[in-house]
Amino acid sequence: TQLLEQSPQFLSIQEGENLTVYCNSSSVFSSLQWYRQEPGEGPVLLVTVVTGGEVKKLKRLTFQFGDARKDSSLHITAAQPGDTGLYLCAGENDYKLSFGAGTTVTVRA
Amino acid sequence: DAGITQSPRYKITETGRQVTLMCHQTWSHSYMFWYRQDLGHGLRLIYYSAAADITDKGEVPDGYVVSRSKTENFPLTLESATRSQTSVYFCASRRSTNEQFFGPGTRLTVL
Numbered sequence: 001t002q003l004l005e006q007s008p009q010f011l012s013i014q015e016g017e018n019l020t021v022y023c024n025s026s027s028v029f030s031s032l033q034w035y036r037q038e039p040g041e042g043p044v045l046l047v048t049v050v051t052g053g054e055v056k057k058l059k060r061l062t063f064q065f066g067d068a069r070k071d072s073s074l075h076i077t078a079a080q081p082g083d084t085g086l087y088l089c090a091g092e093n094d095y096k097l098s099f100g101a102g103t104t105v106t107v108r109a
Numbered sequence: 110d111a112g113i114t115q116s117p118r119y120k121i122t123e124t125g126r127q128v129t130l131m132c133h134q135t136w137s138h139s140y141m142f143w144y145r146q147d148l149g150h151g152l153r154l155i156y157y158s159a160a161a162d163i164t165d166k167g168e169v170p171d172g173y174v175v176s177r178s179k180t181e182n183f184p185l186t187l188e189s190a191t192r193s194q195t196s197v198y199f200c201a202s203r204r205s206t207n208e209q210f211f212g213p214g215t216r217l218t219v220l
Contacts, residue, residue, distance in 0.1 A: 006151075031207060042199050042211025043152070088151060092207060095140055095159070096167065099151035 003027055004091055006100035014108050016078055021087055021103045024071040029091030029098075032065050032072045037086040037102075046074075079107045112136075115200050115212035123220050128187045130215050132200030138210075140203035141183040142167075143175065145196040146214075152199060158183055190219045 004025045013019050023032070031050045035043035047056050049065035049072060056063045060083075062075040076083055084107050090097040113134040122128050134141065139160050144152040154167030156175040164175050172194060174186045187194055197216050201209040 004151075033208075040214070042201070042214055044211070045208045048207060090152075095203060095207075096142075096154060096157060097152075097209060098168075099144075099153070101149055101151040 003098040004089055004100035006087075006089055006103050008103060009101065010104050010106075012106040012108065013079055015080060019076050019079055019105065021074045021089075021105070022071070023073065023089035023100050025091060026070065027091065027093075027098075028069050029093055030069075031092045032069070033090045033092060033097065034063055034072070034074055035088040035090060037088060043088055076105075079105075081107045081109045083107050113200060113202055113210055113212040115198075115215050117215060118213065119216050121218045121220065122190050124191060125189050128190050128217065130185045130187075130198055130200075130217070132183045132185070132212060134181055134183075134200075134202040134210075136202060136204070136210075137180055138202035138204060139180070141177070142201045142203070142209065143173075143183070143185045144199045144201065145169065145194075146199060147196050155185065155198075187217075190217075192219050195219045 007022045033048045034046045037043040047063045052067045052069045054065045060077045064073045086102045088102045089100045116131045142157045143155040146152045153169050158164045158177045197214050199214050200212040203209050
């Protein structure tokens with residue numbers, strides 16, 4: 001059973017459109033991390049959110065951590081083909097990460 | 110070069126054989142982790158280690174063995190490989206700021 005549920009599983013959009021990926025759980029986490037993974041490579045950390053209600057921006061990417069520290073969202077504004085990849089959310093407790101199944105994002109030129 | 114490396118990158122083996130996947134990090138991070146990645150499951154934690162000679166089970170430890178005699182190395186052994194262990198295996202180490210750095214992965218096929 002997945003501790004973290006990500007939705008949608010797949011997302012295909014046109015360049016310039018916006019997208020949102022959701023990460024939900026019934027568990028509380030000390031932090032929530034978002035990773036991006038390219039084919040044939042390991043995941044790379046995008047951001048860590050720690051405080052309930054926290055919002056972090058990384059250029060065109062906006063990350064939110066829910067008030068109860070159980071859920072998070074990733075919003076990409078004006079997506080570009082370079083944003084294509086597998087996006088993974090992960091909740092951390094006791095130094096260990098629990099990952100969602102991932103969202104495969106494809107941005108068409 | 111500093112970083113985290115895994116070897117081999119690709120491995121094909123047969124059911125019942127013993128296989129060891131190697132992981133090496135140059136940062137002297139205390140925590141290291143082994144994950145497997147399968148379609149539809151994301152990454153699942155197999156084993157982790159808080160320091161040399163300290164290891165503990167993760168979510169899916171059955172059929173795997175780990176050791177950590179040195180801080181920089183964290184090998185994962187499949188004692189008797191099964192087809193269900195066909196997967197991509199990732200090793201990671203954790204910085205004190207809680208970021209995990211992942212290796213490039215080992216793609217293992219068990220025939």
